[in-house]
Amino acid sequence: MQATSTNQMTKKEWLLERRKGIGGSDVATILGFNKYNSPYQLWLDKTGQIDIDDTDVSEAAHFGNILEEVVAKEFTERTGKRVRRANKIFRHAEYPFLNANIDRDIVGEDAILECKTASTYLSDRWEGEEIPEQYICQVQHYMNVLDKQYAYIAVLIGGQKFVWKKIERDQELIDIIQDRLVEFWEVNVKQGIAPAIDGSDATEEYIKERYANSEAGKEITLNKAFDDLIAKRAELNGTKKIVEESLKEIDNQLKSELGEQNAEIGITPSYLISWKPIETTRINTKKIKKEAPELFEQYSSTSKSRRLSIKEIK
Incomplete structure (x- = not known):
């Protein structure tokens, strides 16, 4: 050694x-x-x-x-x-x-x-x-x-x-x-x-930071492998939608049962279910921008990022 x-x-x-x-x-x-x-x-x-x-x-x-x-x-x-x-x-x-x-x-x-x-x-x-x-x-x-x-x-x-x-x-x-x-x-x-x-x-954040800038309007040609990748993405998105709807269905059943009995907590043999009110305070930026534009300009900031979008060529 x-x-x-x-x-x-x-x-x-x-x-x-x-x-x-x-x-x-x-x-x-x-x-x-x-x-x-x-x-x-x-x-x-x-x-x-x-x-x-x-x-x-x-x-x-x-x-x-x-x-x-x-x-x-x-x-x-x-x-x-x-x-x-x-x-x-x-x-x-x-x-x-x-x-x-x-x-x-x-x-x-x-x-x-x-x-x-x-x-x-x-x-x-x-x-x-x-x-x-x-x-x-x-x-x-x-x-x-x-x-x-x-x-x-x-x-x-x-x-x-x-x-x-x-x-x-x-x-x-x-x-x-x-x-x-x-x-x-x-x-x-x-x-x-x-x-x-x-x-x-970690990889998502790194790619976002490393490739934050791009050459405006530049186009490149990608090979057929990326068509296959996008097709797989579409398939996964379809599966994701089914899973998300199934999860919402289960959540709605639980909420409905608690709501029918005006309850915040439900207890099963194995789980504790809670559906309680939560208060959230948010700043109404649209209202501030309209009624106090100078204040909005003083305390607002602009961030730059790249958005990935995919459209089928017909």
């Missing part, structure tokens, strides 16, 4: 080094567990098609970095196990593009510690033996790269609840993860073959 020290690296140098391989935070994206990023976006990054973003991180990531030390110290307090920073990017012995940047080593044990913070709203994902799937995959990846038999994960939930767990090596899962990561690197990155563009919100 090889390792590169990160002690003297700037943030941009560290990000450039990460681009040379697949790290722990990339695993969930490649496996489809990351709702904030997609394999397509990651491929663009790893192939250098987008600029390195070394700007300030999000608030959540910022405080996650700060609280990492707090979580590590609390783990030591509760378990008696001493930990230390590694400050290295570790590389897999057989596949050096598989990397691990671990949070802490466990002193005196052949194990590592991964430190996390989580929102109170996600506390149920840490109940009992539960661990979010993206973190299980990340830690198993680390155990694979560093050839460890077990690891610990500690999390501070909502700033007031601390949980730590031991994770045993799962070789079957590691093999599945490794095969997928190796395929992504060898096929998608090295051969420059883009992963399929998926339907995730």
